[in-house]
Amino acid sequence: MLELTPNEYKERKALRINPAKTCQPVGAMYAALGIYECMPHSHGSQGCCSYHRTFLTRHFKDPVMATTSSFTEGSSVFGGGSNLKTAVKNIFEIYKPRVIAVHTTCLSETIGDDIPTIIGQLENVPEGKYVIHTNTPSYVGSHITGYSNMVKSMVKYFSKNTGVSNGKICVIPGFVNPGDMREIKRILKQMGVPFIMFPDTSGVLDSPMTGKFEMYPKGGATVEEMQDAGNSSCVLGLGETAVSAAARLLGKQCKIKEHILGLPIGIEATDDFILKLTEITGKPVPEEIEEERGQLVDIMIDAHPYYDKKTAAIYGDPDTVLGLAEFCFSLGMIPKFLITGTPDPSFEIKGKELFDKFGAKDGFVKHSADLFELHQRLKSDKVDLLIGGTHGKQIARAENIPFLRMGFPILDRYVHPYMPMVGYRGAMRILELLLNVLMDKREADAADEDFELVM
Amino acid sequence: MSLNKDGVLTEREGFIKYGSCGGDMKCGGESLAGAVSQRACVYCGARVVLNPISDAYHIVHGPIGCASYTWDIRGSLSSGSDLYRNSFSTDLSEKEVIFGGIKKLTAAVDEICANYSPKLIFIYSTCIVGVIGDDVESVCRYAESKYNTRVINVKSPGFSGAKMQGYKAACDALMKLMEGSAPSGAAGKAGGGVSVNILGDFNLAGEIWIISNYLKEIGVEVISKFTGDSKYEEIIKAPKAALNIVQCAGSMTYLAKTMEDVFGVPYIKVSFFGVDDVCASLLRIAQFFNNDEILKKAKALILRMSPKTKAELDKYIPLLRGRKAAIYVGGGFKAISLINQFKELGMKTVLAGTQTGKKEDYEIISSLVDSDAVVLDDANPSELEKFMIQKGADILVGGVKERPLAYKLGVAFCDHNHERKYALAGFEGAVNFAKEISESLNSPVWKFLRQ
Ligand code: SF4
Ligand code: SF4
Numbered sequence: 018m019l020e021l022t023p024n025e026y027k028e029r030k031a032l033r034i035n036p037a038k039t040c041q042p043v044g045a046m047y048a049a050l051g052i053y054e055c056m057p058h059s060h061g062s063q064g065c066c067s068y069h070r071t072f073l074t075r076h077f078k079d080p081v082m083a084t085t086s087s088f089t090e091g092s093s094v095f096g097g098g099s100n101l102k103t104a105v106k107n108i109f110e111i112y113k114p115r116v117i118a119v120h121t122t123c124l125s126e127t128i129g130d131d132i133p134t135i136i137g138q139l140e141n142v143p144e145g146k147y148v149i150h151t152n153t154p155s156y157v158g159s160h161i162t163g164y165s166n167m168v169k170s171m172v173k174y175f176s177k178n179t180g181v182s183n184g185k186i187c188v189i190p191g192f193v194n195p196g197d198m199r200e201i202k203r204i205l206k207q208m209g210v211p212f213i214m215f216p217d218t219s220g221v222l223d224s225p226m227t228g229k230f231e232m233y234p235k236g237g238a239t240v241e242e243m244q245d246a247g248n249s250s251c252v253l254g255l256g257e258t259a260v261s262a263a264a265r266l267l268g269k270q271c272k273i274k275e276h277i278l279g280l281p282i283g284i285e286a287t288d289d290f291i292l293k294l295t296e297i298t299g300k301p302v303p304e305e306i307e308e309e310r311g312q313l314v315d316i317m318i319d320a321h322p323y324y325d326k327k328t329a330a331i332y333g334d335p336d337t338v339l340g341l342a343e344f345c346f347s348l349g350m351i352p353k354f355l356i357t358g359t360p361d362p363s364f365e366i367k368g369k370e371l372f373d374k375f376g377a378k379d380g381f382v383k384h385s386a387d388l389f390e391l392h393q394r395l396k397s398d399k400v401d402l403l404i405g406g407t408h409g410k411q412i413a414r415a416e417n418i419p420f421l422r423m424g425f426p427i428l429d430r431y432v433h434p435y436m437p438m439v440g441y442r443g444a445m446r447i448l449e450l451l452l453n454v455l456m457d458k459r460e461a462d463a464a465d466e467d468f469e470l471v472m
Numbered sequence: 473m474s475l476n477k478d479g480v481l482t483e484r485e486g487f488i489k490y491g492s493c494g495g496d497m498k499c500g501g502e503s504l505a506g507a508v509s510q511r512a513c514v515y516c517g518a519r520v521v522l523n524p525i526s527d528a529y530h531i532v533h534g535p536i537g538c539a540s541y542t543w544d545i546r547g548s549l550s551s552g553s554d555l556y557r558n559s560f561s562t563d564l565s566e567k568e569v570i571f572g573g574i575k576k577l578t579a580a581v582d583e584i585c586a587n588y589s590p591k592l593i594f595i596y597s598t599c600i601v602g603v604i605g606d607d608v609e610s611v612c613r614y615a616e617s618k619y620n621t622r623v624i625n626v627k628s629p630g631f632s633g634a635k636m637q638g639y640k641a642a643c644d645a646l647m648k649l650m651e652g653s654a655p656s657g658a659a660g661k662a663g664g665g666v667s668v669n670i671l672g673d674f675n676l677a678g679e680i681w682i683i684s685n686y687l688k689e690i691g692v693e694v695i696s697k698f699t700g701d702s703k704y705e706e707i708i709k710a711p712k713a714a715l716n717i718v719q720c721a722g723s724m725t726y727l728a729k730t731m732e733d734v735f736g737v738p739y740i741k742v743s744f745f746g747v748d749d750v751c752a753s754l755l756r757i758a759q760f761f762n763n764d765e766i767l768k769k770a771k772a773l774i775l776r777m778s779p780k781t782k783a784e785l786d787k788y789i790p791l792l793r794g795r796k797a798a799i800y801v802g803g804g805f806k807a808i809s810l811i812n813q814f815k816e817l818g819m820k821t822v823l824a825g826t827q828t829g830k831k832e833d834y835e836i837i838s839s840l841v842d843s844d845a846v847v848l849d850d851a852n853p854s855e856l857e858k859f860m861i862q863k864g865a866d867i868l869v870g871g872v873k874e875r876p877l878a879y880k881l882g883v884a885f886c887d888h889n890h891e892r893k894y895a896l897a898g899f900e901g902a903v904n905f906a907k908e909i910s911e912s913l914n915s916p917v918w919k920f921l922r923q
Contacts, residue, residue, distance in 0.1 A: 018554060019554065019557075019558070020553070020554060020555070021554075021555055021558055021588070023587070027587060029583055030579060030583070031562065031576045031577075031578075031579030031580040031582075031583055032531075032560060032561075032562070032579075032580040032583045032584065033536065033539070033559075033560070033561045033562065033563035034558055034559065034560055035543070035558055035559050036536055036539065036540050036543075036559060036561070036563065038536060038540070039536060039537055039540040039541070040535060040536050040537025040538075040540070041537075042537070043537070058506075061599075062513055062599055062630040062631040063509050063511050063512075063513060063630075063634070064511075064512055064513020064514070064515060064516055064599075064630035064631075065513070065537065065538075065599075065630070066509070067509065067511060067512045067513065067516070067873075068512070068513075068516070068537065068538075068541040068542075069537075069541075070873060071541070071872055071873055072541055074872060074873060074875075074876055075872060078876060079876050079880075080853065080873075080876040080877045080880060082508055082853065083508065084506050084507060084508050085505075085506075085507070085508075085509060086505050086506075087504060087505045087506075087507065087509065088599075088631045089631055089632075090631055090632050092631070093599070093602070093603055093629075093631045100505040101505070103504075103505040103506060104505040104506030105506065106506070107504065107505065107506030107507070108506045111506070111854075112508070112854075123534070123535045123537075123564075123569075123599065123600045124599045124600060124603065124630075124631065127569055127600055127603050127604060128603060154535075154566070154569075155535040155536060155537045156535045156564045156565050156566050156568070156569050156600075157565070157566050159536070226879070226880065226882070226921060227880075227922075228880075228881065228882040228921050228922070229880070229881070230853075230857050230877060230880045230881050231880075232854070358536075389558070408543070411557065
């Protein structure tokens with residue numbers, strides 16, 4: 018397995034091997050799916066759109082609808098304006114969405130199609146329907162940048178402060194599964210906090226089986242909600258890399274206060290999230306939430322001999338990796354390697370802050386990195402646990418390291434899109450999965466006489 | 473654009489046909505702007521064909537996405553190197569898009585050559601490379617002369633067509649490889665002895681091993697495989713084979729034709745899907761060599777395997793009889809094999825569609841299905857949905873994008889594409905196929921669906 022990987026680290030400048038990121042449009046498409054009755058539209062060649070849909074389907078195991086401008090050789094020379102106009106007309110006629118969310122691709126960006134101008138020239142947008150857009154050149158950033166950009170566009174196109182406060186808070190979740198979005202909403206409801214949340218892919222990409230195929234499943238934020246978001250008392254962005262830009266824009270555009278936190282992964286970040294909610298709304302922490310936190314602590318204490326001081330390498334999207342790393346530290350584990358493929362210098366700053374906070378002296382954190390590099394480093398500095406998306410499974414096998422699948426993408430397992438990793442319940446789930454892989458490994462390696470019934 | 477009585481875009485009418493009635497079928501057109509097309513791009517076609525070459529460095533010259541979506545997605549198994557399971561790319565950034573990507577590409581090739589000793593490097597040029605105008609050929613020439621390795625440009629900008637053109641780009645790359653590296657000496661029927669190349673099998677779930685074993689058993693040597701479980705050293709010897717047998721005709725007929733023209737290696741089309749097709753193909757190969765010994769062995773193999781396979785299959789007929797199948801696959805030839813296989817199992821094909829089928833394929837398909845069956849070229853999800861419901865399909869055979877759609881409709885599913893988990897070729901494969909179909913169709917999970 019992965020015979021190519023040399024034992025020692027060698028610097029590479031030009032060649033990318035085994036990336037820990039993918040391209041912007043996937044993130045933009047995912048965000049757009051968090052709008053009710055929205056058709057994501059990929060302005061470029063059909064191939065990109067086909068890949069992006071397939072990629073999301075492989076992770077969510079649900080159909081992903083999106084349209085394409087179907088560029089030809091001609092459009093790559095003369096520009097894709099007419100393709101986009103035809104596409105918009107066709108989409109409204111045939112698929113009847115409320116919103117078309119256009120994102121670009123490398124190709125249309127390189128040609129230099131001016132999307133706002135083209136949108137401005139559209140003649141047949143039906144009454145009460147919308148075409149929004151965002152620029153997502155993949156030679157900049159990653160899928161996280163694409164998500165950030167599309168969420169920003171939702172704010173830009175829709176949110177207005179009409180001067181009448183709605184008494185709600187606006188929550189913008191980072192790049193997480195529908196199961197997480199559901200959990201965030203559950204916590205807000207438990208707290209009795211009136212809210213607007215967008216994007217919201219719950220009910221879209223974790224929709225129930227009904228025997229019918231719905232082009233637009235029930236979930237997603239409505240246009241009215243996104244408009245009304247501007248009347249919120251404040252906005253809370255969860256995930257600094259993925260949504261701080263959108264939260265700041267909403268704050269600025271609608272003159273409301275903005276708060277930005279990391280993803281509420283693990284006990285400390287969830288504490289911060291709950292505290293923030295009480296601070297913003299003045300509401301007390303309800304007993305159910307105290308109870309959940311207590312359960313989590315109970316589990317942490319019960320099981321700590323099995324994970325204490327275990328070392329880990331974590332890779333994936335910046336907000337997710339930092340959240341998981343902090344939780345590992347809280348457990349007494351030692352995250353040694355934090356890697357993201359997303360270009361994001363602040364990831365390294367925050368990673369170092371975490372290492373400092375928990376007194377980890379030789380932690381390694383790097384953005385714009387890839388899994389090939391991580392593998393090389395792990396060869397000389399082995400860890401007890403590897404955490405990340407599916408693409409690490411070969412490393413785990415090659416180095417015989419227990420492997421916890423978390424984050425995006427997970428292409429080789431089921432159920433994950435439905436389940437949370439955020440909140441106290443999410444932390445319990447992470448802990449259960451984490452203990453399972455560590456303890457399964459311990460048992461698999463145990464000699465017969467050390468193979469215990471009770472652990 | 474508007475809808476007809478079946479709720480189909482009128483522009484798409486020519487791409488849909490009902491069984492044996494109606495005139496010619498339009499196929500191979502561009503997807504419409506604004507359609508939810510299932511179509512992949514040129515690069516995708518080229519990549520899936522070449523990627524199984526296990527000891528090559530496959531460098532995607534382009535931005536990261538094009539590389540990441542094709543990273544180790546084909547279940548092509550390798551008996552040797554696992555190099556092809558890594559993802560190499562130039563991960564172009566804004567700077568290179570503005571000033572050109574040649575420097576980075578050259579540096580990437582240098583990095584590979586400095587640290588490893590590659591025999592073969594493919595450089596895939598994606599859409600953006602076509603637009604920024606990088607001279608990839610010059611990098612290939614530079615690297616070939618500097619490092620004594622083969623470096624081949626696969627010209628595959630996605631916008632220049634669909635998957636089909638990508639197959640062609642891949643075949644061109646393979647020709648270039650063989651022409652530049654092949655050892656000299658007699659080739660084709662004259663000098664090749666009793667040997668073949670297998671074209672159009674990608675060793676999904678180890679299928680090429682099944683077929684190679686049959687060939688070995690009947691005394692036919694396999695020189696090279698395109699491209700399942702193949703290696704550089706093997707491929708360059710391919711022009712020495714006496715015969716090319718072409719399995720996935722959609723992707724490889726072009727290569728077969730070119731190899732015939734250039735190297736004088738004749739080809740025949742074969743299919744190893746379904747018992748009848750396997751038997752017929754083995755006999756055709758044996759007959760080609762006009763050699764009694766081989767024919768005897770082929771007949772013996774068939775006699776040994778066919779009756780017992782059929783007996784195995786018969787067990788599934790009571791579980792499957794009368795059930796309705798929908799087919800949506802890449803190539804026309806595969807669709808034809810599937811229709812026949814469903815027939816053998818007592819099932820009826822009510823919908824047959826392909827992404828890259830040709831006019832000839834659709835003619836055969838139309839002649840095999842009932843007159844009320846629907847035949848589709850490059851279907852979009854709404855068409856698939858509409859016709860699966862209208863025709864009451866019980867199971868869909870397709871690829872990764874179709875699976876969730878089928879499930880959402882409460883329709884069973886079999887992956888006959890990259891993600892197949894069991895070998896579906898050969899005698900063993902025919903049984904696996906029946907088993908898989910039956911398991912999905914008869915799973916208890918469907919019972920819980922509230923109608
Ligand atoms: S061209 Fe750009 S947008 Fe399209 S798949 Fe490649 S990286 Fe993604
Ligand atoms: S950019 Fe071109 S080559 Fe890359 S995925 Fe898109 S269509 Fe295919």
